[in-house]
Amino acid sequence: MTFKTSYLHLLVAFLFLATSCSSDDGITIDEEKPTITINYTDGFPQACQELTKGETYTFKAQVTDNRALAAYSLEIHHNFDHHTHDDQGEVCTLDPIKDAFNPMMFLENYTLEDAPTFYELNISITIPNDVDTGDYHCAYSVTDETGWQRRTSIDIKIVD
Amino acid sequence: MGFTQNALQIKGIVANANTLEPIEGAAIMANGLFSTSSVTGNFTLNNVKEGTYTLTISHVSYATKTLSIKSGTTEETYKIFLEEAATALDKIELNGKTKKRELKESPVVAQLVSEAFLSNNRENSLMQTLSKIPGVSTINIGSGQSKPVIRGLGFNRVSVIQNGVKHEAQQWGNDHGLEIDQYGIETIKIVKGPASLVYGSDAIAGVVDIQPNKIPLKDSFQGNVNLLGESNNDLLGVSVGLEARNDKWFYRGRLTYRDYADYKVPTDKISYENYIFELHDNNLRNTAGREANVSLSFGYTTDRITSETTLSNVNAKNGFFANAHGLEVRTSTIDYDSSNRDIDLPYHKVNHLKILNNTVINLEKHNLNIDLGFQNNQREEHSEPIPHGYMPTPPDSKERRFNKDTGTLNIKDAFQPMANHNIVAGLNLEFQDNKIGGWGFLIPEYTRFTIGAFAFDQYELNSDLHLLAGIRYDYGRVDSKAYFDWYPTTVNNTDGTSSEIYLQRAQDKTLNFGTLSASIGLSYLLNNTTVKINVGKSFRMPLANELASDGVNYHMYRYEKGNLNLDPEESYQIDVDIDHTTEMFSIGISPFVNFFENFIYLNPTSNYYETLQIYEYTQNKVFRAGGELRAQTTIGNNLQLNAASEYVYSRQNSGPKEGFTIPFSPPLSTLFSAQYQFKDLLFLKQPQLSADYRMTAAQNNIVPPEEKTDGYEVLNLTLLTQIQVFNLKSPLDLKFKLNNVLNTEYYNHTSFYRLIDVPEAGRNISIALTQQF
Numbered sequence: 001m002t003f004k005t006s007y008l009h010l011l012v013a014f015l016f017l018a019t020s021c022s023s024d025d026g027i028t029i030d031e032e033k034p035t036i037t038i039n040y041t042d043g044f045p046q047a048c049q050e051l052t053k054g055e056t057y058t059f060k061a062q063v064t065d066n067r068a069l070a071a072y073s074l075e076i077h078h079n080f081d082h083h084t085h086d087d088q089g090e091v092c093t094l095d096p097i098k099d100a101f102n103p104m105m106f107l108e109n110y111t112l113e114d115a116p117t118f119y120e121l122n123i124s125i126t127i128p129n130d131v132d133t134g135d136y137h138c139a140y141s142v143t144d145e146t147g148w149q150r151r152t153s154i155d156i157k158i159v160d
Numbered sequence: 161m162g163f164t165q166n167a168l169q170i171k172g173i174v175a176n177a178n179t180l181e182p183i184e185g186a187a188i189m190a191n192g193l194f195s196t197s198s199v200t201g202n203f204t205l206n207n208v209k210e211g212t213y214t215l216t217i218s219h220v221s222y223a224t225k226t227l228s229i230k231s232g233t234t235e236e237t238y239k240i241f242l243e244e245a246a247t248a249l250d251k252i253e254l255n256g257k258t259k260k261r262e263l264k265e266s267p268v269v270a271q272l273v274s275e276a277f278l279s280n281n282r283e284n285s286l287m288q289t290l291s292k293i294p295g296v297s298t299i300n301i302g303s304g305q306s307k308p309v310i311r312g313l314g315f316n317r318v319s320v321i322q323n324g325v326k327h328e329a330q331q332w333g334n335d336h337g338l339e340i341d342q343y344g345i346e347t348i349k350i351v352k353g354p355a356s357l358v359y360g361s362d363a364i365a366g367v368v369d370i371q372p373n374k375i376p377l378k379d380s381f382q383g384n385v386n387l388l389g390e391s392n393n394d395l396l397g398v399s400v401g402l403e404a405r406n407d408k409w410f411y412r413g414r415l416t417y418r419d420y421a422d423y424k425v426p427t428d429k430i431s432y433e434n435y436i437f438e439l440h441d442n443n444l445r446n447t448a449g450r451e452a453n454v455s456l457s458f459g460y461t462t463d464r465i466t467s468e469t470t471l472s473n474v475n476a477k478n479g480f481f482a483n484a485h486g487l488e489v490r491t492s493t494i495d496y497d498s499s500n501r502d503i504d505l506p507y508h509k510v511n512h513l514k515i516l517n518n519t520v521i522n523l524e525k526h527n528l529n530i531d532l533g534f535q536n537n538q539r540e541e542h543s544e545p546i547p548h549g550y551m552p553t554p555p556d557s558k559e560r561r562f563n564k565d566t567g568t569l570n571i572k573d574a575f576q577p578m579a580n581h582n583i584v585a586g587l588n589l590e591f592q593d594n595k596i597g598g599w600g601f602l603i604p605e606y607t608r609f610t611i612g613a614f615a616f617d618q619y620e621l622n623s624d625l626h627l628l629a630g631i632r633y634d635y636g637r638v639d640s641k642a643y644f645d646w647y648p649t650t651v652n653n654t655d656g657t658s659s660e661i662y663l664q665r666a667q668d669k670t671l672n673f674g675t676l677s678a679s680i681g682l683s684y685l686l687n688n689t690t691v692k693i694n695v696g697k698s699f700r701m702p703l704a705n706e707l708a709s710d711g712v713n714y715h716m717y718r719y720e721k722g723n724l725n726l727d728p729e730e731s732y733q734i735d736v737d738i739d740h741t742t743e744m745f746s747i748g749i750s751p752f753v754n755f756f757e758n759f760i761y762l763n764p765t766s767n768y769y770e771t772l773q774i775y776e777y778t779q780n781k782v783f784r785a786g787g788e789l790r791a792q793t794t795i796g797n798n799l800q801l802n803a804a805s806e807y808v809y810s811r812q813n814s815g816p817k818e819g820f821t822i823p824f825s826p827p828l829s830t831l832f833s834a835q836y837q838f839k840d841l842l843f844l845k846q847p848q849l850s851a852d853y854r855m856t857a858a859q860n861n862i863v864p865p866e867e868k869t870d871g872y873e874v875l876n877l878t879l880l881t882q883i884q885v886f887n888l889k890s891p892l893d894l895k896f897k898l899n900n901v902l903n904t905e906y907y908n909h910t911s912f913y914r915l916i917d918v919p920e921a922g923r924n925i926s927i928a929l930t931q932q933f
Contacts, residue, residue: 027818027819028819029819029820031862070766070767071766071767071768072768073768073771073772074771075549075771077547077548077549078547081546081553082491082493083490083491083492083544083546084488084489084490084491085489085491087433087434087435087489088434089434097493100547100552100553103547105550107549107550107770107771108771109767109768109769109770109771111767139771141717141768141771141773143765143766143767143768143773144766145766146766146817146864147763147764147765147766147773147816147817147864147865148764148864148865149717149764149773149864149865151433151717152434
């Protein structure tokens with residue numbers, strides 16, 4: 001049994017060594033993801049919302065982070081093939097599956113300069129007159145300084 | 161059971177006194193009668209007359225045992241336990257050393273895994289079977305596939321060697337497993353530590369070395385049939401192996417086929433972020449698969465030369481969970497729930513062909529090993545074609561195709577220039593040609609050439625003190641080929657206009673690398689205690705994807721960017737292993753401290769590219785420490801208790817994620833197991849019941865984009881027994897296994913599906929039958 005105890009001591013010593021090497025040297029790591037939401041009065045678009053061709057809309061979402069927000073993006077792509085659905089918990093009625101001819105496509109990235117912890121995204125988009133009408137998918141994403149990301153997506157429709 | 165006086169038999173079983181594992185090939189002699197023990201340790205002496213017999217049971221690795229028995233009408237099976245020779249004999253000639261003794265004397269911290277361990281613990285994939293060994297874990301992809309992880313490092317940081325040749329596939333990818341048939345393997349050596357010295361690049365964290373099988377005995381013909389059925393994924397598996405030898409020529413062959421349905425998880429819905437996926441009948445939709453393997457070999461053996469040529473092919477097809485491909489949530493018109501056996505999109509298929517020749521030449525003072533190999537790995541990933549970003553709807557389902565040809569030549573010479581010095585010198589050459597296809601781009605085409613030379617000396621200071629020192633140099637060259645998108649992207653020009661451009665994703669580029677690795681170690685044997693210490697430096701050449709990726713990985717919602725300035729990874733490690741084994745108990749500890757000068761890691765940045773987060777390959781300092789603790793004791797003759805713990809601590813000490821751990825860090829985990837050997841019960845011979853209880857702590861040390869994972873406890877039960885049927889000389893081996901007895905819902909931090917919050921497989925009953933003949 002003496003062997004057992006001496007080995008146990010060795011283990012304890014070794015675990016101590018392992019953890020003591022990890023003692024903090026002033027770095028506190030950020031383990032929190034940013035948040036993103038459209039679930040407030042001005043949030044835009046809302047699930048299943050219909051957007052009319054030719055109109056200009058302001059896309060709005062609120063983002064927060066415990067430390068510093070870094071960048072965000074907005075993407076709009078068609079969902080004519082019903083390949084996905086949104087994460088808003090609402091089921092929208094989709095049009096029949098169809099081929100795309102001239103679908104609307106919007107891909108834009110933005111950086112936040114002054115490392116805010118709260119920000120309201122505010123992106124103005126005019127729906128072109130010549131794009132295909134039908135089901136679309138709108139996806140927001142945001143990163144913080146550490147590299148954590150959060151996404152949210154919304155099913156919408158473009159109508160005449 | 162009537163028999164005449166002339167037809168008496170003496171039956172017995174030979175087993176290792178320490179491990180209780182059966183001993184194969186022991187010679188049994190009694191008054192002119194002779195027999196050898198089978199794989200299961202069983203032997204039968206025929207033509208026995210009534211009277212007293214003196215049995216001599218001998219085996220090269222064990223101390224010879226003699227006992228007197230009276231033959232008679234009883235049908236008793238004698239149990240003979242042999243002590244390992246290393247503990248029984250102090251002075252033993254070099255060529256008479258057991259593998260275990262050799263392993264003890266080598267300062268390298270390694271572990272041998274026997275065929276009995278593999279068959280008693282067999283899980284759905286080779287690596288899942290090996291994950292019972294402390295310090296070894298896996299990255300699982302569904303129920304049938306897994307990748308090796310040693311002390312928290314996996315992918316290209318662990319080398320898998322088969323018959324002396326490194327297995328070369330698409331190790332860097334995280335959504336498919338190892339293409340090796342887990343049947344028909346006799347011995348695996350696992351090195352838990354940097355082993356570049358002998359194994360070259362990639363063996364930076366360890367090695368899974370599947371050793372060549374023993375040459376069949378002269379004038380023998382034997383084989384075995386394995387049948388496996390599982391309840392969780394309705395698996396049916398069959399594997400048949402044969403081997404034969406006349407005088408000098410020998411042949412082997414094996415066929416394995418496995419077919420399984422979607423596996424079941426102990427939940428009826430998966431909640432991933434804000435999505436909820438309802439599961440039909442607890443089936444993890446579209447995770448069915450199948451695997452067909454064949455291997456054939458022939459060889460020639462004399463005292464002078466042994467040469468064996470092996471041709472093997474592994475072919476597998478597996479579906480991926482249908483509701484989310486990677487992280488991407490998908491809906492589909494495919495009726496996945498109509499059958500749980502079909503494999504719909506998305507799926508992957510792989511074919512791995514291997515042709516190997518292993519030749520050993522015994523010259524007077526030299527022992528020459530030559531391994532020559534050709535491998536072709538073809539992997540395809542198929543998914544429903546949908547448009548992404550600027551990419552229009554692709555024409556077909558073939559998203560990615562990787563085709564790798566690898567040629568290998570290893571030459572190794574072992575010689576004894578003077579007494580007490582064992583020198584091994586060798587040369588490794590490898591050439592790889594990687595081609596790509598499909599509409600999704602991740603890594604460019606490339607060729608890779610590596611050449612390395614090494615030498616090490618194991619110096620016997622005295623019979624209990626051994627020193628090993630070695631040095632190695634490697635040169636490598638990677639040529640990556642240019643790649644352009646097959647569709648145009650709208651690019652905004654500075655003057656406000658926009659153009660449609662076929663973007664270049666990879667450039668023609670040649671990169672050269674040279675690295676030195678070295679290792680020094682000491683092994684000291686003191687009575688029942690073995691102490692080993694090893695200090696080594698290992699390396700890994702950067703991969704083409706780490707150097708030259710420049711593509712969007714839509715399923716992971718990220719844009720992966722390579723870095724042509726990456727240096728080969730260099731790692732320094734101190735390993736210690738202390739083992740104390742007595743008849744009553746055994747205890748061991750193997751701590752390590754490891755420092756990476758420049759660990760390569762795919763770092764999620766804060767920036768975007770076409771609305772996808774940019775992940776960039778970066779290099780920074782990493783500190784790691786941890787180890788394994790194991791204890792074993794035998795209570796009485798029948799009960800054996802085991803406990804084994806593993807722990808790894810990792811921290812990035814520089815770079816953008818300073819202070820964070822590294823990806824896929826396994827949590828602290830302990831496996832308690834108990835084995836009880838029952839007396840024969842009716843027709844059940846040697847029933848053995850074992851219980852494995854794994855306790856795993858939560859993993860709260862994470863790095864973006866990982867999620868913390870809660871701890872868990874899971875219980876597995878196994879019953880092993882034998883039945884004498886078919887009048888064959890070996891009994892039928894039966895294994896009943898009950899995995900996840902309580903149907904616990906738990907998450908494995910290093911599982912591929914962990915990312916989308918899919919729990920591990922639920923309760924599983926498996927029945928395995930093995931018949932030797």
